[in-house]
Structures are given as C-alpha cells and as structure tokens.
Amino acid sequence: MAIETKVYKHLEDSAIAELGARLRDGQLVAIPTETVYGLGANGFDEEAMSRIYEAKGRPSDNPLILHVPDQEAVKPLVTAIPLTAQKLMDAFWPGPLTIIMPKSDKVPMRATGGLDSVAIRCPAHDICRAILKAAGVPVAAPSANISGRPSPTTADAVLHDMKGRIEAIADAGPCDVGVESTIVECGDDSVTILRPGGITDAMLKRVVSTVNYDEALSAPDVAPKAPGMKYKHYSPDGDMTTYVGAPRLVSQAMIDAMEAIKAEPHDKPLRFGFLMSDEVAQFLDIYLSSSDVPFEYVIYGNAADYRGLAHNLYSSLLAFNKAGVTHIFATGVPMQGLGRAIMNRMAKASAQKIVRVTGKP
Numbered sequence: 001m002a003i004e005t006k007v008y009k010h011l012e013d014s015a016i017a018e019l020g021a022r023l024r025d026g027q028l029v030a031i032p033t034e035t036v037y038g039l040g041a042n043g044f045d046e047e048a049m050s051r052i053y054e055a056k057g058r059p060s061d062n063p064l065i066l067h068v069p070d071q072e073a074v075k076p077l078v079t080a081i082p083l084t085a086q087k088l089m090d091a092f093w094p095g096p097l098t099i100i101m102p103k104s105d106k107v108p109m110r111a112t113g114g115l116d117s118v119a120i121r122c123p124a125h126d127i128c129r130a131i132l133k134a135a136g137v138p139v140a141a142p143s144a145n146i147s148g149r150p151s152p153t154t155a156d157a158v159l160h161d162m163k164g165r166i167e168a169i170a171d172a173g174p175c176d177v178g179v180e181s182t183i184v185e186c187g188d189d190s191v192t193i194l195r196p197g198g199i200t201d202a203m204l205k206r207v208v209s210t211v212n213y214d215e216a217l218s219a220p221d222v223a224p225k226a227p228g229m230k231y232k233h234y235s236p237d238g239d240m241t242t243y244v245g246a247p248r249l250v251s252q253a254m255i256d257a258m259e260a261i262k263a264e265p266h267d268k269p270l271r272f273g274f275l276m277s278d279e280v281a282q283f284l285d286i287y288l289s290s291s292d293v294p295f296e297y298v299i300y301g302n303a304a305d306y307r308g309l310a311h312n313l314y315s316s317l318l319a320f321n322k323a324g325v326t327h328i329f330a331t332g333v334p335m336q337g338l339g340r341a342i343m344n345r346m347a348k349a350s351a352q353k354i355v356r357v358t359g360k361p
C-alpha cells in the first residue's frame with residue numbers, strides 16, 4: 001500500500017525536530033547531504049533498515065553508511081577508533097569522507113550486510129546534521145534512488161523515485177558536490193580508497209603517508225571491498241557514451257557517432273542528450289543548430305571544471321530520462337582529483353563505453 005510522502009520545504013526548528021522524531025520512530029526520511037540525498041532510517045532499528053532495502057529494491061548484501069552529527073556519536077558504534085581514522089575525522093569531517101571502522105555489538109547486522117565493520121560519515125550540511133542531532137540515533141542512509149538509477153541531487157528527484165514508499169523528504173535545495181562520498185578503509189598510516197568521491201587522493205595524502213586504491217576499481221574481475229561497487233549503477237534510460245580528449249576531437253567523435261546512429265535502423269524516434277563543457281559546446285554549436293534530431297543539453301562549465309561536471313552529472317542524466325533521450329553523449333575528464341570519482345560514475349552510467357580520443361588537438 002502506498003504511504004503519504006510529506007515534503008518539508010520550510011526547515012525551521014520545529015520541522016527539524018519532527019523529522020528527527022520520525023527517524024527515531026522507525027520512519028523513512030530522505031535527508032539532504034552535501035553529496036547526494038540519502039534515504040534515512042534509524043541505524044539501530046533493524047525493521048526500519050529492512051524498509052530501506054524494500055523501498056530501493058537494494059540487494060540485501062549491500063551494507064549501509066551510518067550518518068552521525070559529530071565525532072562523539074561514533075563512539076558507541078565502534079569497538080575502537082583506529083589512529084588513522086581519528087586523523088581522518090579531524091582533517092575531513094564534517095565532509096564527504098566515509099570511514100570503515102570495526103563495528104560494536106550495538107550496530108545491527110542489517111546495517112552492515114553481515115560484515116564486522118561499519119561505514120560511518122559526518123556530512124558537511126548544516127540541516128542534515130541538525131536532523132541527525134534531533135534524531136539522536138545514527139541514521140543509515142544510502143542514496144535515495146531506486147537501485148541502479150542515477151542518485152538524486154534534488155528533492156524532486158527523490159520524490160520521483162520514492163513517492164509513496166517513504167514517509168518524508170527534507171527539501172534543502174540541490175546538493176553541492178553531486179557525487180557520493182569517498183569511502184576509505186584504514187591501515188597503519190595508510191588508507192585504501194574503496195570508492196572515489198569528493199575527498200581526493202591528494203587531500204588524503206596530506207594526512208597519511210600512503211594512499212592506495214582498491215584493486216577492483218581498475219580490475220573488473222576482482223571482487224570490490226565495498227560490496228555495493230559490484231552492482232549496476234547510475235544507469236540512465238538512454239544509451240550513454242563518454243568521450244575524453246581534446247574538445248575539438250571529442251566533438252568530432254560525437255558527430256561521427258551521431259551520424260552512424262542516424263544511419264542505422266531504429267524502432268523509436270531518436271532524441272539526443274549532451275552533457276558537455278563550454279569548449280565542446282562551441283565546436284558542436286553549428287552542427288546542432290541544423291540538427292534534424294531533437295536534442296537536450298547541459299553545459300557544465302569549462303573543460304577543467306570538475307566540480308561543475310560532478311555537480312551536474314546525475315541531474316543531467318535524470319533530465320535526459322524525463323525528456324525521453326535515446327542516446328547520451330557526455331564529455332568526461334582526466335582521472336585526476338575529483339576526476340577519479342566522476343569517471344568512476346560515468347563509466348558505470350555508460351556501461352563502460354568510454355571513448356578516449358587521441359590525435360592532434
């Protein structure tokens with residue numbers, strides 16, 4: 001049976017208290033964070049967490065991240081805080097960094113998918129932390145989308161997927177970062193990145209001597225240490241290809257691909273979607289102005305604007321879904337800094353169709 005989903009747009013103190021109480025009482029509440037919207041439930045309540053899996057259609061072996069308002073709230077959740085974890089919390093919290101720690105008996109197995117470790121993060125979002133504080137319990141929250149679809153960075157996107165499945169949404173406007181947190185496992189003065197995100201390897205290197213990446217991030221046949229990384233993810237409805245290289249070459253490769261698609265037989269009308277930098281947009285301008293195929297586009301900023309691309313990635317894919325786009329042409333970025341996180345998500349959204357265009361720029 002569908003339940004009523006209340007959207008809170010005015011997040012004054014009384015609303016925050018109400019949202020906190022809903023979470024504590026076992027209801028599902030979508031919460032804003034600086035990365036993406038989360039689908040929150042009481043992290044001590046097995047039944048509430050089971051409802052997360054149901055609402056998302058999430059595979060049950062995929063553990064959840066517990067969200068806390070401050071470092072103090074970590075203590076009951078872990079058997080010990082490793083020294084490296086302490087340094088990371090001091091340096092990057094609140095912020096888009098999830099730290100894997102040894103779990104205490106207070107954390108139900110439902111939260112960790114049977115693992116003896118727990119993922120914990122403190123978001124850099126004032127309203128989020130106020131709701132967490134009001135809840136008074138750790139809040140388990142995966143991204144607030146149906147599993148496999150692009151993650152929501154606006155309350156509207158949450159509503160689209162979760163209407164009738166959850167009790168409430170706290171609408172605090174669009175998320176800043178746009179891609180999920182970095183997940184790390186701690187070693188002795190070292191970390192392993194299980195999922196790249198808003199905190200980059202260079203930032204982590206300021207705090208620990210060694211930063212490794214989970215082997216599975218570059219070897220598709222190796223089992224990832226973060227169970228969720230093995231699943232299909234972020235998939236738009238349209239067939240997406242990501243292009244990386246000099247803007248002129250990228251735009252030419254896109255034009256060639258479009259011409260090839262137009263020449264093939266297709267059973268439904270074509271509609272193209274472009275997620276592109278200013279530079280690629282300039283090169284495509286003339287071609288598109290005489291296009292006989294209808295199209296949608298998002299221009300995210302200049303070619304080196306990783307933050308702009310991260311911020312616009314999921315919302316563009318969802319806008320293309322809404323418009324019924326059949327083929328998506330996206331401009332990727334080099335694998336540096338935030339580019340790692342972006343390309344990790346774009347590769348999945350594109351079902352690994354990444355075209356690296358080389359030649360004279």
Ligand code: TXA
Nearest residue numbers: 035038063064117118119142143180181226227228229
């Ligand atoms: O930015 C974010 O992290 C967002 C916002 C809402 O905070 N949350 C998010 O959650 O991305 P989700 O559920 O979509 O991704 C959680 C990831 C999964 O890949 C899961 O396998 C991994 O964290 N994970 C959770 N607990 C783990 C553990 N104990 N060990 C290894 N990986 C873990």
Ligand code: MG
Nearest residue numbers: 142143151180
């Ligand atoms: Mg997710």
